[in-house]
Amino acid sequence: MTNILIYCDIDEGAFELLSWGKKVKDSLHATISAVLLGKGAKGKAADYFAYGADKIYWSEQAALTDFYADVYADALFQIANTNDHDIVLIGSTRRGKELAARLAQKMQAGCITDAGGIELKGQDLVVHRYTLGGNTLSSEVLKTAKKVISVLPKSFEKSVKTAGQGEALEVSLTLKEPKTKIVEKKGKAGDAVSLEDAQTLVCIGRGLNKKEDLPLVETLAKTLNAEIGCTRPLSHEWQWLSEQREVGLSGKKCKPRLCVELGISGQIQHTVGIRDSKVIVAVNKDKTAPIFEMVDYGIVGDIYEVVPKLSEKLKTV
Amino acid sequence: MKATRNMEESFEVVEAALPVLAAVTSGINEPRIPSLMQILKAARKPLQEWNAAALGLTAADFAQNETEVLSNLAPVEQRKKIIYEGKIDENITSLVDSLIKEGVLRG
Numbered sequence: 511m512t513n514i515l516i517y518c519d520i521d522e523g524a525f526e527l528l529s530w531g532k533k534v535k536d537s538l539h540a541t542i543s544a545v546l547l548g549k550g551a552k553g554k555a556a557d558y559f560a561y562g563a564d565k566i567y568w569s570e571q572a573a574l575t576d577f578y579a580d581v582y583a584d585a586l587f588q589i590a591n592t593n594d595h596d597i598v599l600i601g602s603t604r605r606g607k608e609l610a611a612r613l614a615q616k617m618q619a620g621c622i623t624d625a626g627g628i629e630l631k632g633q634d635l636v637v638h639r640y641t642l643g644g645n646t647l648s649s650e651v652l653k654t655a656k657k658v659i660s661v662l663p664k665s666f667e668k669s670v671k672t673a674g675q676g677e678a679l680e681v682s683l684t685l686k687e688p689k690t691k692i693v694e695k696k697g698k699a700g701d702a703v704s705l706e707d708a709q710t711l712v713c714i715g716r717g718l719n720k721k722e723d724l725p726l727v728e729t730l731a732k733t734l735n736a737e738i739g740c741t742r743p744l745s746h747e748w749q750w751l752s753e754q755r756e757v758g759l760s761g762k763k764c765k766p767r768l769c770v771e772l773g774i775s776g777q778i779q780h781t782v783g784i785r786d787s788k789v790i791v792a793v794n795k796d797k798t799a800p801i802f803e804m805v806d807y808g809i810v811g812d813i814y815e816v817v818p819k820l821s822e823k824l825k826t827v
Numbered sequence: 828m829k830a831t832r833n834m835e836e837s838f839e840v841v842e843a844a845l846p847v848l849a850a851v852t853s854g855i856n857e858p859r860i861p862s863l864m865q866i867l868k869a870a871r872k873p874l875q876e877w878n879a880a881a882l883g884l885t886a887a888d889f890a891q892n893e894t895e896v897l898s899n900l901a902p903v904e905q906r907k908k909i910i911y912e913g914k915i916d917e918n919i920t921s922l923v924d925s926l927i928k929e930g931v932l933r934g
């Protein structure tokens with residue numbers, strides 16, 4: 511019997527991991543448990559069962575109110591250890607990555623972070639992840655008895671909710687003071703866009719000369735009923751668009767039916783975010799741009815000339 | 828030490844007493860271009876080599892690789908790669924026709 515333990519600091523991520531767990535648990539002869547920590551933990555149990563958890567371990571201890579990776583790792587370690595869990599799956603969020611490494615150390619487990627997929631080969635878990643800055647895709651297995659794997663958001667599809675139920679156990683943990691202290695939390699400029707769910711995506715890159723030219727892209731997006739995404743320079747260096755719109759390795763991984771890439775060179779750190787699109791179109795004035803190696807349709811041309819014409823044409827269909 | 832962390836939903840300002848290990852994202856700082864004097868001086872700075880023996884380690888200490896890489900390959904791209912060059916108006920018409928055929932334009 512394999513016991514799989516799941517934790518993600520963002521519930522959506524946990525639901526994805528649970529959905530995967532539910533699919534594979536029979537072939538692995540596994541039980542799927544999830545951990546809920548911090549304020550409001552208990553109240554979330556029903557949703558977790560609905561996505562496939564057999565068992566929930568929860569704690570609302572005061573020490574778990576803020577997320578401190580060292581404290582949370584300790585909490586997960588105690589839960590995994592006393593309940594015989596040998597595989598722990600963690601959502602590879604910014605917090606999850608740190609948590610996974612710390613937990614693995616405590617469990618003396620092997621650890622793989624940022625997995626993009628897990629495949630079953632008999633009873634083995636073959637983990638797929640991008641390596642060398644996203645240039646290659648590697649398949650790896652953990653040789654240790656205990657395993658900690660952090661899985662990137664959107665790697666597994668969330669299943670439909672069912673009326674699931676199971677056992678919710680409150681755990682009592684012995685926790686230390688964290689070694690760091692959060693002194694302030696600053697909200698981010700609200701942009702509730704969810705690029706991962708977009709059916710059509712228009713991405714803009716450094717081919718755009720200035721922020722004032724964004725309407726060029728907005729008009730096309732509107733015509734296509736698309737969301738707007740961008741490359742890192744636009745969201746980080748220049749901050750013309752919000753961080754929620756960055757597509758790629760450190761941004762969002764999208765799976766639209768149609769993805770239109772405008773003035774984007776096609777660096778791998780960006781294209782991993784669009785690789786799963788059904789159809790990819792690019793407009794770039796440089797015909798040798800790497801983006802043209804991964805498109806279905808490409809137009810060699812200046813976005814300032816092509817995009818308005820494309821918008822006009824699309825309005826007529 | 829005080830640092831700002833960029834988390835998914837917020838920025839966190841975090842404090843910790845030394846010693847501290849901080850992992851820093853790329854782009855945090857623009858490396859300045861060293862002056863000629865600094866380059867010349869750098870060449871004279873002592874270099875301390877640390878090897879396994881100096882650290883009191885043997886090969887056995889390194890032999891505990893916990894992952895096994897089965898393969899590590901460039902991802903395969905299977906795309907149509909139809910590239911239009913030249914007459915823009917005609918190209919746009921062809922592109923839009925193809926997109927209609929692909930069924931990826933919404934009604």
Ligand SMILES: Cc1cc2nc3c(=O)[nH]c(=O)nc-3n(C[C@H](O)[C@H](O)[C@H](O)COP(=O)(O)OP(=O)(O)OC[C@H]3O[C@@H](n4cnc5c(N)ncnc54)[C@H](O)[C@@H]3O)c2cc1C
Binds near residue numbers: 761776777795
């Ligand atoms: C660890 C790491 C993580 C990263 N994560 C991400 C990530 O998640 N997402 C991301 O996007 N990047 C990421 N990057 C950055 C990435 O490597 C590239 O630097 C970035 O994607 C390039 O953006 P770009 O294509 O817009 O710009 P450029 O590479 O400068 O390309 C601009 C393109 O526009 C074309 N162009 C210019 N003017 C016009 C015009 N008028 N008409 C048509 N075409 C025009 C040019 O020919 C060129 O091909 C990451 C980098 C690192 C090191």
